[in-house]
Amino acid sequence: EVQLVESGGGLVQPGGCLRLSCAASEFTFGTYAMNWVRQTPGKGLEWVSTISGSSVDSFYADSVRGRFTISSDNSKTTLYLQMNNLRADDTAVYYCATGYYFDNWGQGTLVTVSS
Amino acid sequence: EVVLTQSPATLSLSPGERATLSCRASQTVNSYLAWYQQKPGQAPRLLIYDATNRATGIPARFSGSGSGTDFTLTISSVEPEDSAVYYCQQRGNWPPLTFGGGTKVEIK
Numbered sequence: 001e002v003q004l005v006e007s008g009g010g011l012v013q014p015g016g017c018l019r020l021s022c023a024a025s026e027f028t029f030g031t032y033a034m035n036w037v038r039q040t041p042g043k044g045l046e047w048v049s050t051i052s053g054s055s056v057d058s059f060y061a062d063s064v065r066g067r068f069t070i071s072s073d074n075s076k077t078t079l080y081l082q083m084n085n086l087r088a089d090d091t092a093v094y095y096c097a098t099g100y101y102f103d104n105w106g107q108g109t110l111v112t113v114s115s
Numbered sequence: 116e117v118v119l120t121q122s123p124a125t126l127s128l129s130p131g132e133r134a135t136l137s138c139r140a141s142q143t144v145n146s147y148l149a150w151y152q153q154k155p156g157q158a159p160r161l162l163i164y165d166a167t168n169r170a171t172g173i174p175a176r177f178s179g180s181g182s183g184t185d186f187t188l189t190i191s192s193v194e195p196e197d198s199a200v201y202y203c204q205q206r207g208n209w210p211p212l213t214f215g216g217g218t219k220v221e222i223k
Contacts, residue, residue, distance in 0.1 A: 045214040101149045102151070105158035105159060
């Protein structure tokens with residue numbers, strides 16, 4: 001069974017930065033696209049970013065482009081999201097998920113941006 | 116950007132009734148549409164992909180139909196554990212990948 005475990009969330013001030021990690025196991029990392037999806041408490045789902053299985057291509061939502069960077073380390077089977085210049089509206093639970101349909105999800109990590 | 120509009124916002128049903136959830140896209144996504152179920156405190160779970168295909172382990176009472184811009188998720192006979200929020204998502208015209216706003220299914 002595919003397992004995805006996110007970490008790195010927490011409380012950060014506006015303008016600050018965080019790096020999220022997603023440790024993957026029980027599947028061939030590097031052959032699937034990987035994603036970050038976020039959910040504002042009590043609200044809907046928002047796609048944030050995708051990286052292709054080869055890590056050659058990456059894509060971003062307009063709301064985070066230029067501030068967030070997605071990357072992966074196949075040797076560590078880990079996905080990352082570097083988040084810079086954080087804003088209050090980035091506050092959300094961040095999930096990692098596999099594929100272009102999100103067929104496996106982690107449990108999520110909460111990011112709170114507040115002074 | 117493809118906007119997905121889900122209706123109704125809330126559906127209240129008794130066990131054994133049929134649930135019909137709609138997802139309408141602002142432009143064609145062919146058949147590249149998925150449905151997810153999310154229960155409180157949990158991550159979403161993939162139910163249907165490519166509009167009509169059940170994901171691994173999904174009960175047969177869940178089915179999907181549609182193509183182009185109009186899609187439907189049907190639960191043939193709802194059970195108490197089907198109480199959740201259901202989201203559609205498209206990958207037919209991206210980036211961005213987009214989600215609908217969700218339909219909350221309540222079981223009386």
